[in-house]
Amino acid sequence: SGMFTLDPGFTSTASCESHITFIDGDEGTLLYRGYPIDELAENSDFIEVAYLLLSGELPDEGQYAGFKDDITYHTMVHEHFKQFYDGFRRDAHPMAIMCGVVGALSAFYHDSTDIHDPEQRKIASHRMIAKMPTIAAMAHKYCVGQPFVTPRNELSYTENFLRMCFSVPAEDYEVNKTLASALDKIFILHMDHEQNASTSTVRLAGSSGANPFACIAAGIACLWGPAHGGANEAALKMLQEIGTKDRIPEYIEKAKDKSDPFRLMGFGHRVYKNYDPRAKVMQKACHEVLDALDIKDDPLLEVAMELERIALEDEYFIEKKLYPNIDFYSGITLKAMGFPTSMFTVLFAVARTVGWIAQWQEMLEDPNQRIGRPRQIYTGAAKRSFVARDDR
Ligand code: CMC
Structure with a gap:
């Protein structure tokens, strides 16, 4: 049928309108809400850029402090949640663990899954951004056979993450500021990249009204591949x-x-x-x-x-x-x-969660939002009649 345009890999199809990220591939430009990526990476931090991507503007002091509180409030995970990890083999790939446990979050937070309620959407968003480093660090600790480390909310987002990954019992852990600042940069660079494969996956999953935590798990699955985050x-x-x-x-x-x-x-x-x-x-x-x-x-x-x-x-x-x-x-x-190779894509997922959430929210706030439903060009058999097995 000539009704639809074939576009493998969606190289010439815009799936949505978006205010969040601009890329000019010929110029080598990447802007988050209008700000060049290198200026953000050099001068900002995780919390500030996350606020920017979600809200559209850089925060003032009060907004920054308020958002930081909102995020740190949700850094812990439920005690029962920890049991999911025990179901995995010690040598499981941490991305396999992430796919499973992030999806499992959808079974824990029933008060933040009504996607039509802006307040619930906001809480789900804060929960995701706050819990990702905790969940990711737990995946690392599980794989190396060390006890989980409880989040410390007086530290910055990145410092807390490094501590949860590398602190061991009975030893004082001191965060190396240069490493924390470099990791902040890495996170900022990875936070959003308009309609890449995993973000499109999150939007498509979310377009059916699916549970927000389950949508992020879908994004993690897509990110895992070696052509993308892998x-x-x-x-x-x-x-x-x-x-x-x-x-x-x-x-x-x-x-x-x-x-x-x-x-x-x-x-x-x-x-x-x-x-x-x-x-x-x-x-x-x-x-x-x-x-x-x-x-x-x-x-x-x-x-x-x-x-x-x-x-x-x-x-x-x-x-x-x-x-x-x-x-x-x-x-x-x-x-x-000090991160093992298998954790690299997990770190990408921690950062990209901010972009996934910002894009998911933008999609749900779009008055033209409909379920994503691509069409196809059928190239299979023409209509034919069923033949009984004996006669084939
Ligand atoms: N090494 C050798 N040849 C390559 C490479 C490469 N890394 N990337 C593309 N090509 C060739 C490819 O063989 C093709 O050649 P031809 O026209 O003769 O068939 C041509 O360049 C165009 O490649 P394509 O696969 O049609 O391009 P694409 O836009 O579909 O794929 C890509 C983009 C990133 C998947 C691809 O460049 C690639 O596989 N790179 C290696 C994996 C990688 O580094 N991925 C990370 C991307 S950035 C972070 C992220 O998105 O998560």
Whole structure:
């Protein structure tokens, strides 16, 4: 049928109108509510940018303090919730745990699931943003076999998260301010990215009126894939596999070979065809962290920088406009901070929750909101009559 336009991967279909994030892929521009991403990453913090994405404006002092209180009020999880973790094998991937336990939140908070009530929507939003770091840190602690750490609300969002991940009993844990500030930057860079796959998933799930916590779980499932949020983990694994600079050309050839499914992880983007503005801030944050931890001559960083240099000079990558994306340097940074590779995408999910929530709210507030229901172009069998099994 010629009634619908076929658009695989939705490269030319706008699914909604949005006020939240602007991307110009040719210029390499990314704006949250009009503010350039690098200015926010350099000067702001998690709470402030979350407020901006949700409300549309930067907060004044009073609004900042009020929002911080709203979020910290909800950082704890129900005691029963902790039992979900025990059902997972110790070697479960933390993203598998996240898919399960975040979905399970929908069974706990019945007073914040009426999506038609703006007050309940707000509480569900605050709960999600507040509990994600707690839930993510618990996934990490579960995998390494250490006891869960209770949130500490006098700390900043990021400091509290680092403490919940890395503090161990009977030892004083002191937050390294440089690491906390670098992680704040990483979170800000990942918070929103308009109608990417996982955000579109959250919107589509939410368009049916589904439970908000379940919608976020759907977003987490989509983010997990290596073409999306899973790329940071895949990029680091790739750098480790390459190992030494002399093996780079071999991998470049492999990436160019069309009979080989291998791609340079952390390279290329659906929208950015000039450069990924997040990658620049990320590269700088990476050097800051390695300096703060006094890590000199990190072999992975050396491989990364050389790989970037060679790829940027290669005809194939130039012609296809493939540049390092945000995930190219985030893995090295997170690894230096002490996060296991399997946690990288979980950290992405913590940050992206803010964008998912902002987009979900915007969708529900849109007077034109309807259930998302794409059509198709049918290419199967024409109408035919049933034939009994004996006669086939
Ligand atoms: N290495 C080698 N070749 C590549 C790469 C790569 N990383 N990325 C794209 N290409 C080639 C691809 O083979 C295709 O070539 P041809 O035209 O000859 O068939 C051409 O470039 C266009 O690629 P595409 O797959 O049609 O582009 P897309 O917009 O559908 O995919 C992408 C975008 C990000 C999925 C893809 O570039 C990719 O797989 N990159 C590696 C994974 C990655 O780093 N993902 C993170 C994206 S940023 C964070 C996030 O979104 O979560």
